[in-house]
Amino acid sequence: MFDVFFxxxxxxxxxxxxxxxxxxxxxxxxxxxxxxxxxxxxxxLNTLRxxxxxxxxxxxxxxxxxxxxxxxxxxxxxxxxxxxxxxxQPLSLLVLGKVAAHWLxxxxxxxxxxxxxxxxxxxxxxxxxxxxxxxxxxxxxLSLIGSIxxxxxxxxxxxxxxxxxLVLPLYIPVLIFGAGAVEAQAxxxxxxxxxxxxxxxxxxxxxxxxxxxxxxxxxxxE
Amino acid sequence: xxxVVNLQCTRGDRRLFSGVAFQLEPGELLHLHGHNGSGKTTLxxxxxxxxxxxxxxxxxxxxxxxxxxxxxxxxxxxLGHKNGIKDDLTGVENLRAAxxxxxxxxxxxxxxxxxxxxxxxxHEDLPSRVLSQGQQKRVALARxxxxxxxxxxxxxxxxxxxAAAVELLQSVVRDHVEEGGLVVLTTHQEVALxxxxxxxxxxxxxxxxxx
Numbered sequence: 001m002f003d004v005f006f007x008x009x010x011x012x013x014x015x016x017x018x019x020x021x022x023x024x025x026x027x028x029x030x031x032x033x034x035x036x037x038x039x040x041x042x043x044x045l046n047t048l049r050x051x052x053x054x055x056x057x058x059x060x061x062x063x064x065x066x067x068x069x070x071x072x073x074x075x076x077x078x079x080x081x082x083x084x085x086x087x088x089q090p091l092s093l094l095v096l097g098k099v100a101a102h103w104l105x106x107x108x109x110x111x112x113x114x115x116x117x118x119x120x121x122x123x124x125x126x127x128x129x130x131x132x133x134x135x136x137x138x139x140x141x142l143s144l145i146g147s148i149x150x151x152x153x154x155x156x157x158x159x160x161x162x163x164x165x166l167v168l169p170l171y172i173p174v175l176i177f178g179a180g181a182v183e184a185q186a187x188x189x190x191x192x193x194x195x196x197x198x199x200x201x202x203x204x205x206x207x208x209x210x211x212x213x214x215x216x217x218x219x220x221x222e
Numbered sequence: 223x224x225x226v227v228n229l230q231c232t233r234g235d236r237r238l239f240s241g242v243a244f245q246l247e248p249g250e251l252l253h254l255h256g257h258n259g260s261g262k263t264t265l266x267x268x269x270x271x272x273x274x275x276x277x278x279x280x281x282x283x284x285x286x287x288x289x290x291x292x293x294x295x296x297x298x299x300x301l302g303h304k305n306g307i308k309d310d311l312t313g314v315e316n317l318r319a320a321x322x323x324x325x326x327x328x329x330x331x332x333x334x335x336x337x338x339x340x341x342x343x344x345h346e347d348l349p350s351r352v353l354s355q356g357q358q359k360r361v362a363l364a365r366x367x368x369x370x371x372x373x374x375x376x377x378x379x380x381x382x383x384x385a386a387a388v389e390l391l392q393s394v395v396r397d398h399v400e401e402g403g404l405v406v407l408t409t410h411q412e413v414a415l416x417x418x419x420x421x422x423x424x425x426x427x428x429x430x431x432x433x
Contacts, residue, residue, distance in 0.1 A: 007322035011308070011315075018310035018349070079304025086270055087323050088296035094323075222273050 004089040008097030016105045026067045026106040031117065033059040038120045045122045052121035053131065053182035056114060057175050060135060064142040065167065067106035069160045071098065071150040072217065081221055091217065092210035099147045099210070107139040123186075130185040134198060138178040141202040144209035145170050151216035174201055223247055224269075224373060224404055229278035231264050238264050239425050240277065246406065248372065250419045251399050254408040260426030262408040263303065266377045269406060270300040282373075296325060299371040301379060305362040309351035313337050313361045316350060320365050328368050336367045341386065355382045363387075366394050374398060374405045 016023055037055050038048055075081040084094050114135055118128040149167035153159035181194030223246060230240035238261030246252050256262050267273040269280060271287050271294065280287050287294045307316040314333045321328045328336075337346045340360045350358055359382050366374065374395070380388050395405055 003327075004323060004325070007319065011311075011319045011322075014315065015308060015310050077304075078308065079302060079306035080308060082272060082300070082302055082304065083306045083320065083323060085272060086295050086298065086300055088292050088325050090292065222267075 001089065002093070004087060005093045005097040005100075008084075008094050009101050012098060012101035013104065016101070022067070022070060023105050023109065026063050027109045027113065029066055030059050030063040030110045031113065033062065034114075034117045035120060048121045049123060049127075049186065052118065052123055052127075053179040053186070055121075056117070056131060056135070056182075057138075057179040060110060060139060060178075061142065061168070061171050061175060063110055064107065064139065064146055064171075065164055067102065068146040068150045068163055068167065071102055071147060072154050073150075073159075076154050076221070081217070085218065085221055091214040095147060095151075095210045095213045095217070096206075099143050099213075102147075103140050103143040107143055111135040111139055127182060127186050130191050130195075131182050133195060134178040134181045134191070137195065137198045137202055138174050141174050141198070141205045142171060144202075144205040145174070147213045148209055148216060151213045151220055154217070154220035174198065177201065223283060224406075225281040225284075226269070227279045227281070229265070229268065229280065230276050231261060231268055231273065232276050233261075233264065242278070242423070242425070244421065244423055246404050246421070248402040248404060249399055250421060251395070251405040251407060252421045252423060254406065254423050254425065256408075256425030262425055263377055265425065266300070266302070266375050266406065266408060270298055270375055271295070297371050298373045298375065299324070299365065299369045300375045300377075301362060301365070302377045305358050307350050307358060307361050310349055312347045312349055313342055313353070313364070314346050316361055317364050317368075321368060324365075324369070324371075326368070326370055332368065333364075336364050337361070339367065340364050340390070356384060356387065359383060360387060363391060363394075366391075366398075372403050374403065376405065376407045378408055378410070380409050 034055060037051065041047055041051075072081060075084065085091060087094060111132065115128045115132055118131060123131065146163075146167050149163045149170075152166060153163045156162060177194045177197045181191035181198065184194055185191035225245050227243055229242040231238045242265065244252065254262050254265065264273055268275050271280075271291060282290065282294050282297070306320070308319070311319065314330060314337060317333045317337065318328060318330065334346055337343075340363065342357060342360055345353060345357060350361060353361070363379065376395075379391060383391065395407070399405055
């Protein structure tokens with residue numbers, strides 16, 4: 001049954017290998033946004049340490065947003081989406097495969113690069129660890145939630161702006177607990193509680209988002 | 223096998239067709255006619271379950287297709303206006319990906335053989351974006367040669383093909399019908415298909431589209 005999940009995952013990763021620009025635009029966007037703040041604020045280490053979690057998370061949110069528009073658009077335009085809708089397996093599994101590929105392409109590189117960028121904010125080692133952990137837990141949730149918006153706005157004119165308006169409010173809980181965990185850890189409270197909440201939100205998104213996205217795709221493709 | 227009862231589809235406020243009814247049994251081919259905008263493509267998309275009809279029902283083996291989506295899709299092959307092939311993948315990769323998605327994976331060797339049969343020799347490992355329109359169509363049509371689905375829904379399959387490819391496609395469709403398959407076909411060109419039983423349905427010319 002998971003054959004179709006891996007079939008889509010494999011196809012999308014192969015496509016990303018052939019067209020690397022999509023991977024790099026998201027990653028560079030994240031790097032640049034995160035790096036602009038230290039340049040703008042100056043070497044005020046206390047301030048930088050204070051704003052780091054928020055900056056990282058907002059940048060991750062926006063980067064995830066940027067990549068969303070393309071999630072189903074190309075498949076929609078070349079007709080591959082129709083064939084996906086006609087596959088003899090549950091559509092939600094296919095959607096999950098697409099979202100997984102999307103996260104591996106646009107989410108994971110950004111997570112892996114964040115410790116390096118954390119040095120610009122003079123973050124101590126443990127805080128960087130927590131930051132990495134929150135991003136690792138939170139970004140899949142972002143991709144999952146975002147897929148609903150991407151499916152709903154598919155084929156609409158100005159879909160890119162609309163998807164931001166639809167999805168950004170839904171990202172807020174992830175932002176609060178993601179950035180909150182890092183702040184809590186930095187202030188000595190321990191980020192455990194926040195991390196559990198983040199994990200719970202990820203699991204809830206894993207259950208709900210593929211179903212909602214499938215339903216939205218069926219409507220959008222009609 | 224395939225039964226359509228009193229089907230009506232609308233686009234916006236406009237009624238495309240209503241009261242369409244037909245039955246298709248193994249070994250039969252349905253040829254859909256109709257002028258531009260008469261709703262042929264919409265009917266095709268309704269037949270595969272991509273479009274929800276406003277009225278009426280489509281049944282496969284006696285049960286509505288809505289109730290048995292996955293089982294029905296396993297027995298169906300739809301080729302629409304859009305080829306559904308990825309520009310950045312080669313012909314072989316496209317064919318194999320499509321087959322994996324349809325639940326009937328094929329080996330790389332088989333994929334090469336099929337594409338060669340379709341006259342794509344020497345082009346199998348080029349990215350599809352450098353192929354011509356007709357060649358891209360051939361890559362999409364390659365699925366017909368490896369498909370085990372009994373019901374084929376082909377929307378304008380002959381567009382963009384050269385004479386040799388048209389002939390090949392005709393023989394593939396003929397063989398499928400002779401082996402007890404079902405085919406629904408829309409085409410503007412009159413194509414002589416000498417196989418099995420051919421039914422005709424004309425959309426838009428008279429009020430009721432009975433066969």
